[in-house]
Structures are given as structure tokens and as C-alpha cells.
Amino acid sequence: MTKDELHFIDHVATLLVPWGMPQTTGRVYGFLLLQTEPMSLDHIVEELELSKSTASVSARQLVESRLAKRHAVRSSKRILFSATDKYDELYAAHCVLLGEIGALMKNAADDVATGAASKRLKDMSRFLIQIRKTIEGVMQR
Amino acid sequence: MTKDELHFIDHVATLLVPWGMPQTTGRVYGFLLLQTEPMSLDHIVEELELSKSTASVSARQLVESRLAKRHAVRSSKRILFSATDKYDELYAAHCVLLGEIGALMKNAADDVATGAASKRLKDMSRFLIQIRKTIEGVMQR
Numbered sequence: 146m147t148k149d150e151l152h153f154i155d156h157v158a159t160l161l162v163p164w165g166m167p168q169t170t171g172r173v174y175g176f177l178l179l180q181t182e183p184m185s186l187d188h189i190v191e192e193l194e195l196s197k198s199t200a201s202v203s204a205r206q207l208v209e210s211r212l213a214k215r216h217a218v219r220s221s222k223r224i225l226f227s228a229t230d231k232y233d234e235l236y237a238a239h240c241v242l243l244g245e246i247g248a249l250m251k252n253a254a255d256d257v258a259t260g261a262a263s264k265r266l267k268d269m270s271r272f273l274i275q276i277r278k279t280i281e282g283v284m285q286r
Numbered sequence: 287m288t289k290d291e292l293h294f295i296d297h298v299a300t301l302l303v304p305w306g307m308p309q310t311t312g313r314v315y316g317f318l319l320l321q322t323e324p325m326s327l328d329h330i331v332e333e334l335e336l337s338k339s340t341a342s343v344s345a346r347q348l349v350e351s352r353l354a355k356r357h358a359v360r361s362s363k364r365i366l367f368s369a370t371d372k373y374d375e376l377y378a379a380h381c382v383l384l385g386e387i388g389a390l391m392k393n394a395a396d397d398v399a400t401g402a403a404s405k406r407l408k409d410m411s412r413f414l415i416q417i418r419k420t421i422e423g424v425m426q427r
Contacts, residue, residue, distance in 0.1 A: 149398045153390070160387050163379065165306045165351045179394075181402045210306045230402075232410045236417060238304065246301050249294070253320075257290045261322045261371075269373045276377060279424045283416055 146192060150179055154193075166210075169195065170203040174212050174228065183216045183225035211238050233284055240277045240284075247273040287333060291320055295334075307351075310336065311344040315353050315369065324357045324366035352379050374425055381418050381425075388414040 146154075157178065158171030166174075172193055177184065190200045204226045207213035211234065216225040229235060247270045254266035287295075298319065299312030307315075313334055318325065331341045345367050348354035352375065357366040370376060388411045395407035 147398070153394045153398045156390055157387070160383060160390065163351060163383060165311075165347060170306075178391075178407060179399050179403050181400065206306060210304060228406065230406045230409070232406075232413050236413070242301060242304060246298070249297055249301065250319075253294045257288070257294045258320050259322065262320050265369065265371045265373075266319060268371070272373050272377075275424055276421060279420050280417060283420045 153179065167203070167206070169199055170206045173200065173203040173226075174207055177207070177213055177226060177228040180227065183214075183227040185223055185225055189226070211235050236280060236284060240280050243273045243277040243280075247271075247277065294320065308344070308347070310334075310340055311347045314341065314344040314367075315348055318348070318354055318367060318369040321368065324355075324368040326364055326366055330367070352376050377421060377425060381421050384414045384418040384421075388412075388418065 154172050154175035157175030158166075158168050161171040161174065162168060173189055173195075176189060176193055186197065186200050186204060189195065189204065190197050193200070195203070204213065204215075207226070208215050212229060213226050214229050216227065218225060250266040250270035250273070254263045254270065258266050295313050295316035298316030299307075299309050302312040302315065303309060314330055314336075317330060317334055327338065327341050327345060330336065330345065331338050334341070336344070345354065345356075348367070349356050353370060354367050355370050357368065359366060391407040391411035391414070395404045395411065399407050
């Protein structure tokens with residue numbers, strides 16, 4: 146890999162840490178973003194100098210977060226990974242989650258929380274549901 | 287804790303897993319959301335039946351993601367944690383990150399990526415920057 150590629154990969158990882166993503170998972174994501182074709186775990190291990198188990202955990206986390214896609218290779222045990230190009234699906238999933246968390250907080254505000262905690266949940270719920278509607282508006286355009 | 291409280295805590299954690307948050311960290315966040323006052327690590331450990339080190343890592347992750355706040359107690363070594371009520375700050379930080387990732391992807395699309403990877407980065411960048419602008423619009427209201 147070139148110095149610029151490595152720099153991009155590390156930069157992506159650093160920016161994703163505040164979203165709760167482990168640095169290594171972010172590096173695997175950054176690597177996948179630069180690839181034009183799905184990559185095997187062995188390839189990821191080699192390029193990023195990771196252990197196979199670390200790479201495997203990272204790839205699984207990316208698939209769970211819908212940032213990467215898993216490809217089974219026909220008549221082979223090999224599995225390939227690629228960065229998702231359905232970034233709007235990413236945000237669609239984000240919107241569904243915002244709505245679910247918003248609804249959960251709204252219900253909990255009356256049922257399980259009291260005082261300041263109840264008010265905080267109601268305020269957060271209102272805010273998250275508004276954000277959700279707005280993002281959905283962007284996606285429909 | 288009541289059954290409803292535990293249910294809420296587990297539900298919050300489950301909804302946050304797809305955003306890349308470990309289940310235990312999500313449970314600590316759910317617990318903090320229900321509290322009207324900042325809680326000590328010992329209290330979190332006891333209520334959620336966690337080890338002190340797990341609770342400590344979880345609390346730190348929440349502070350890093352800006353979902354929780356850390357309170358030092360004057361003339362004591364105790365540290366307390368509370369769920370943030372500045373949820374708009376949460377999204378303000380989200381917007382800054384969206385902008386940074388968008389900019390990084392836009393630059394990388396020309397400098398370090400080629401072909402399909404370059405196009406994907408450009409598309410993602412455009413989309414993320416648009417989402418950012420829209421969310422900022424909601425927050426200014």
C-alpha cells in the first residue's frame with residue numbers, strides 16, 4: 146500500500162472512534178473503501194498486518210453495522226468482504242433505529258422513568274424522531 | 287430494579303448494537319438514562335451485576351461517544367457518571383463528524399481511490415454532506 150492509502154485508512158479509523166467503532170474495525174473499513182472488488186480475510190490480514198481473529202471480528206462488526214457486505218464464493222469456503230455502496234440503506238437503517246429508540250424512550254418516559262430522567266427521555270425522543278423525519282426527507286429526494 | 291427497568295435497559299442495549307455499541311456499554315447507557323442523578327461506578331457494578339473493569343470500560347466508552355458525562359466529586363476520588371441531556375450536542379458532534387468524513391472521502395476519491403472505489407467515495411461524500419446540512423437545519427430551529 147502507498148503512504149497515502151495508509152494515511153486514508155488511519156484517518157477513517159480515527160474519525161469513526163467517536164461513533165464507538167474500535168480503531169481496528171475502522172481500519173478494515175477504510176481499507177475496504179479503497180478496494181474496487183471484494184477482498185478475502187487473508188488479504189485484509191496481510192495488508193493491514195492484523196491477526197486473522199482480529200480481522201475476522203472486525204469484518205463481522207462491519208457487516209453487523211451494515212458498513213460492509215459479506216460475499217460467499219460459490220463452490221468454495223472463501224468469504225469475501227466489500228464496503229457497502231448502498232450508503233442510503235445505511236441511513237435508512239439509521240432512521241429505523243432512530244425511530245425505534247425514539248419510541249422506546251417515549252414509552253419509557255411514562256412507564257419506567259421519573260422526574261428529570263423522564264423529562265430527558267421525552268426530550269430525546271422528540272428530538273430523535275424529528276431528526277429521523279428530516280433524514281427521511283433527504284432520502285426521498 | 288424492577289422488571290420494566292431491566293427490560294428497558296436490555297432493549298436500549300439491543301437497539302444500540304447495530305450502531306457498533308457493545309451490549310454491556312448499551313446496558314450501562316440504558317441504566318444511566320433512567321437515573322435522575324449521576325451514579326458511581328460501584329453503583330453501576332452492583333445494579334447491572336458487572337465486573338468493575340467491564341463497567342469502567344463501558345463508562346469510558348459512553349463518555350468518549352458523548353452519551354455520558356463524567357463528574358469528578360470535589361475532595362474525593364469518586365467519579366460519577368450521568369447520561370448526557372445535551373442530546374443536541376450529541377447530534378452537533380455527529381454533524382461535525384459527518385462533515386469530516388464527507389470531506390475525507392471527497393479528497394480521497396481523487397487522490398487514493400480509483401474506478402468503482404473512487405465513485406463510491408464521491409457518492410458517499412455527497413450524501414453525507416447533504417445529511418449533515420439537513421440535520422444542522424433541524425438543530426437551528
